[in-house]
Amino acid sequence: MSDESTMPPGSVIITPSQMYAEIRVMSGKVDHLASVIDPALSNLREDVAAVRTVQTDHESRLRSLDKRMWIAAILAAASGAGISQLLPFIGG
Numbered sequence: 001m002s003d004e005s006t007m008p009p010g011s012v013i014i015t016p017s018q019m020y021a022e023i024r025v026m027s028g029k030v031d032h033l034a035s036v037i038d039p040a041l042s043n044l045r046e047d048v049a050a051v052r053t054v055q056t057d058h059e060s061r062l063r064s065l066d067k068r069m070w071i072a073a074i075l076a077a078a079s080g081a082g083i084s085q086l087l088p089f090i091g092g
Contacts, residue, residue, distance in 0.1 A: 007013075
């Protein structure tokens with residue numbers, strides 16, 4: 001190794017054992033974060049699945065309502081046309 005007197009000012013020496021110790025600390029922190037995040041992600045997946053179910057239900061309801069509205073509009077137009085054709089015969 002070099003002599004400390006030949007090192008530039010402000011230099012540091014990091015030994016392999018210090019590096020290993022820091023990696024072990026970092027590994028512990030990552031493991032802790034994973035143990036916290038995994039349940040949160042599981043809950044989030046369940047919530048997304050529930051929202052998709054509700055969204056599908058809403059879409060089917062809207063399509064049903066839209067279908068009924070078109071049927072009602074067509075029936076109203078047809079009955080209006082039919083009544084306008086019958087008025088001359090009924091009224092004289």
